[in-house]
Each structure stands twice: as C-alpha cells, then as structure tokens.
Amino acid sequence: MTNLDARPAPAGKPAHLDSTATGETDHTPAHGLPSATYLLAGAPFQPDTDLGQSLLDKAYGKHERPQCPCTPQGVPMYIAKVGVRYIVKRMPETGLAHSPSCASYVPEHLTAFGQLLGDAVRVDPDSGQTVLRLGFRLSVGERAAPDVTGPPVAAESVRTNGKRLSLRALLDFLWHESDLVAWSPGMAGRRHWGLVAWLLRQAAGTARAKGHPLSERIFVPEPFRLDRKAELAARRLNTWQRAAARPGRAQQLLVMIGEVKTIEAARYGHKIAFKHLPDAPLFLDEDLHRKLVRRFAQELDLWAADEGGHLMAIATFVTGRGGSANAEEVALMPTTSQWLPYDDPYGKVLLESLVDQHRRFRTLPRFTLPASTTHPVAVLTDCAEPQSLHLRLEHPSQLELISNDALGWTWDVSGPIPPLPQPVR
Numbered sequence: 001m002t003n004l005d006a007r008p009a010p011a012g013k014p015a016h017l018d019s020t021a022t023g024e025t026d027h028t029p030a031h032g033l034p035s036a037t038y039l040l041a042g043a044p045f046q047p048d049t050d051l052g053q054s055l056l057d058k059a060y061g062k063h064e065r066p067q068c069p070c071t072p073q074g075v076p077m078y079i080a081k082v083g084v085r086y087i088v089k090r091m092p093e094t095g096l097a098h099s100p101s102c103a104s105y106v107p108e109h110l111t112a113f114g115q116l117l118g119d120a121v122r123v124d125p126d127s128g129q130t131v132l133r134l135g136f137r138l139s140v141g142e143r144a145a146p147d148v149t150g151p152p153v154a155a156e157s158v159r160t161n162g163k164r165l166s167l168r169a170l171l172d173f174l175w176h177e178s179d180l181v182a183w184s185p186g187m188a189g190r191r192h193w194g195l196v197a198w199l200l201r202q203a204a205g206t207a208r209a210k211g212h213p214l215s216e217r218i219f220v221p222e223p224f225r226l227d228r229k230a231e232l233a234a235r236r237l238n239t240w241q242r243a244a245a246r247p248g249r250a251q252q253l254l255v256m257i258g259e260v261k262t263i264e265a266a267r268y269g270h271k272i273a274f275k276h277l278p279d280a281p282l283f284l285d286e287d288l289h290r291k292l293v294r295r296f297a298q299e300l301d302l303w304a305a306d307e308g309g310h311l312m313a314i315a316t317f318v319t320g321r322g323g324s325a326n327a328e329e330v331a332l333m334p335t336t337s338q339w340l341p342y343d344d345p346y347g348k349v350l351l352e353s354l355v356d357q358h359r360r361f362r363t364l365p366r367f368t369l370p371a372s373t374t375h376p377v378a379v380l381t382d383c384a385e386p387q388s389l390h391l392r393l394e395h396p397s398q399l400e401l402i403s404n405d406a407l408g409w410t411w412d413v414s415g416p417i418p419p420l421p422q423p424v425r
C-alpha cells in the first residue's frame with residue numbers, strides 16, 4: 001500500500017547499495033520517478049527528503065496522520081517505520097477515496113484484499129504495523145495451521161481458509177502491498193530486480209508474523225555483481241545462519257523470494273537456481289519436487305512459454321551444516337516482463353496489451369480466493385470510473401462470481417479482444 005510514484009532518486013545512492021533483509025542499509029534505488037507530496041498540519045512535504053523524515057518522526061510519535069492532497073478535502077494516510085526510515089502508507093479501505101489519478105488510488109471493492117483484512121491481515125495505523133497470520137510454519141517445532149477448507153492437499157503452499165495466508169498468498173500480499181501489482185506508463189523501463197527486491201523488503205519491513213518482524217525472516221537476493229561476489233555471499237551466509245540448527249532451540253525457517261533461473265536435478269534431489277544468486281541454489285527433496293511439479297504445472301508451463309517473463313518462487317527453508325538451503329515448501333508465480341503477475345496465457349496477453357497501449361491499471365491477486373471464483377485480470381484506473389477486465393475462458397455458468405455485479409468488460413477468448421474502455425486523458 002505504499003505510493004510507488006513517491007520514491008525519488010536520491011543523488012549519489014546507486015541501486016546496488018540496496019537494503020539487506022535486516023534493513024541495516026536502507027537506500028532507495030534510483031528509478032527516477034517523481035516524488036509524492038503529502039500534507040502535515042497543512043504544510044506540504046516529501047517523505048524521502050531530510051525535512052520530510054524529520055516531520056514524519058515527530059508526527060509518528062504523536063500519531064498524527066499525513067493527508068494526501070489528491071482531493072480537495074484530503075485523504076488521511078498513516079506512517080510506518082521501516083528500519084530507521086519513515087514511509088507514508090494508504091490507510092486500509094481508503095483506496096477509493098483517492099483521486100483516480102493518485103498513485104494511492106485502489107478500487108478496493110473490486111479486489112479480494114478486503115476479505116483478508118481483520119483476519120489474515122490486521123493493519124494498525126497507529127503503530128504503522130501490519131500483523132499477518134500465516135498458514136505455514138516458520139519454526140521446525142511448530143505445526144502448520146490446519147487447512148479447514150477441505151481434505152488435506154499435497155501442497156499446503158496454496159490453499160488456506162482466508163483467515164491465514166498461504167505461502168503463495170504471502171507473495172500476493174507483498175506484491176499488493178508494494179504496489180508491484182500496479183502499472184502506469186511512467187514505469188516503463190524502470191522496473192528492475194534492484195527496485196523489485198527493495199520494494200518487497202520494504203513491504204516486509206512493516207509487517208509482523210508469529211510475533212516477530214517479517215523482515216527478520218525474509219531473504220530477497222540483492223542484485224548480483226561480480227566485483228562484490230564475496231561481500232554478497234558473506235552477507236547472505238550471515239542471514240541464513242538464522243535458519244541453521246542450534247542446540248537447545250527449535251530450528252527456525254526463513255522465507256526466500258527470488259526469480260527462478262532453472263529447476264534441475266541436483267546430486268541429491270533437485271535444486272532451484274535463482275537469478276542474482278548464482279552461488280547458492282535452493283535444494284528440494286524428491287517428494288517436494290514431485291509435489292511442486294504437480295501443483296504448479298500450469299505456472300511452470302506459462303514460464304516455459306514466455307521467455308521474456310519472470311517466474312517468482314517463494315519458499316520456506318532451513319540451512320544445513322554446510323550452509324546449503326533446503327526447502328520445506330515452495331510456491332510459484334509467473335509475471336510478465338514488467339513483473340505483473342498473471343495466471344493464464346490470455347491474462348498475460350491482456351496485460352501486455354494494456355502496457356503497449358500506455359494504460360494505467362492494477363492486476364488483482366487472488367490471495368485466498370479459490371480458482372473456481374471468477375476474478376478480474378486487472379482494473380483500469382485511468383477511466384472516469386474503475387473498469388474491471390474479465391476473461392471468459394470456458395463454462396462460465398459453473399463459475400462463482402466474486403460479487404453480484406455485472407462482469408463489465410469481458411473478453412471471450414474464443415474471439416478477438418474487444419475495444420477497451422476509453423481512458424480519461
């Protein structure tokens with residue numbers, strides 16, 4: 001729920017000085033987007049300036065709300081602390097109150113996110129913290145939360161009951177929270193791994209799970225550079241030590257999020273090699289690999305069919321004595337080359353068409369919605385009213401609608417893409 005357009009390019013802070021999972025360094029990667037302006041006590045400020053940070057520090061202590069000035073009456077925001085920095089975030093369920101041209105605008109009534117609020121996702125605007133309930137374990141001594149939606153399934157990484165986030169739903173949440181689900185023409189050519197990784201860490205930096213800051217459990221590879229190979233490896237090993245076995249306490253798990261380069265046979269079992277992590281694969285035993293291939297057959301096929309896109313993996317893992325990462329659970333998510341998630345080939349064609357036509361839109365993660373629920377691929381946010389975009393794939397009568405609203409714009413994929421709703425220019 002951060003304002004993506006709000007991140008300036010601080011001079012002299014190159015993208016490779018990216019934050020680590022612990023937030024020890026916390027520089028904004030250079031992406032050249034204009035900085036957003038908010039109001040505190042009627043005075044305008046920009047959060048990423050020194051003045052903005054000092055104003056936010058004072059306001060945070062007094063639980064004051066900055067206002068987004070995108071409408072005449074203003075829209076209240078809240079302040080969250082990530083490491084030593086403050087950021088301004090959209091209040092839950094206020095996405096529609098922003099102007100459609102504001103980066104904080106979200107047509108929340110069209111998304112599945114609202115179903116998580118209060119249960120799987122609890123936002124406390126006073127502390128700026130979001131508490132997540134996870135449906136998978138982060139410690140070897142802990143049992144995974146029971147799945148009450150049906151009989152046990154092979155891969156618990158996907159199904160949960162909506163009151164807890166599955167591993168895949170956590171990835172959806174971080175994508176949603178960091179506004180990586182949103183696209184506007186000004187982002188073309190600016191999304192690269194350094195920015196994506198930084199946004200994911202920042203989103204994790206305001207969340208807690210199982211009593212601990214999520215940032216202590218997330219590992220997102222830093223952009224790889226050959227001349228910093230040893231430094232990066234040392235930092236990674238230090239982070240991974242948290243998931244090593246120690247006498248007298250339960251072994252902890254870390255959550256890895258990275259872009260898959262290959263999945264192939266290893267000396268024992270299989271391994272996932274990640275981009276930006278050439279020296280440290282994630283090992284999968286045969287049973288987990290079999291489940292992964294079966295459960296994520298469609299995602300793997302989408303990835304194989306699209307050489308320009310990215311396949312994201314999220315995995316819980318423990319670290320072995322020799323420093324190897326051994327997965328316990330894995331989920332996959334294909335994205336377009338702009339890092340926009342999709343789940344079928346027609347959805348990808350539609351998203352790429354929107355990018356080519358310079359449209360502003362948001363993709364809509366399923367979170368915990370079952371696959372049998374019809375769900376828009378995206379919502380156009382550059383129209384006078386938000387316009388949801390649906391696909392009609394097959395057997396529409398068997399599908400359950402997310403709401404009783406008419407579907408609106410729908411592409412019956414047996415025919416050509418109909419003309420899109422016109423943008424307000």
Ligand SMILES: [Zn+2]
Nearest residue numbers: 068070098102
């Ligand atoms: Zn706004």
